[in-house]
Amino acid sequence: MKKTSCTMTRRNLLKKGLFSLAALPLGMGVMTPQVFASSLPLISEDHPQARALNYVHVAASASGHPSFKADAYCDNCRFWVAATNGCTLIPNFSFEPKGWCQAWVSAG
Numbered sequence: 001m002k003k004t005s006c007t008m009t010r011r012n013l014l015k016k017g018l019f020s021l022a023a024l025p026l027g028m029g030v031m032t033p034q035v036f037a038s039s040l041p042l043i044s045e046d047h048p049q050a051r052a053l054n055y056v057h058v059a060a061s062a063s064g065h066p067s068f069k070a071d072a073y074c075d076n077c078r079f080w081v082a083a084t085n086g087c088t089l090i091p092n093f094s095f096e097p098k099g100w101c102q103a104w105v106s107a108g
């Protein structure tokens with residue numbers, strides 16, 4: 001008798017667990033990268049940390065910088081965080097995907 005009760009509990013737990021797993025993709029669909037990106041404020045080029053790295057929203061505007069490389073953008077940088085349009089060097093802000101700074105390192 002007691003064993004049956006225990007089996008039912010395990011069965012119910014399994015059902016609830018499977019239901020939760022099935023619902024997970026629905027939640028992930030709602031939480032698109034754009035939603036994550038919009039949750040971080042876009043950094044200002046005048047922010048002290050951005051200025052320290054000569055960050056610009058449009059990479060081409062840094063073409064005169066000695067460290068600038070053609071086709072170097074935030075979104076192909078090793079420090080880019082695609083889910084939030086963020087940067088691991090300057091957390092809690094978002095960046096323009098086609099921005100650039102002197103700390104750029106190829107992600108490839």
Ligand code: SF4
Nearest residue numbers: 074077079087101104
């Ligand atoms: S380190 Fe890379 S991702 Fe971060 S601001 Fe500079 S170029 Fe953009």
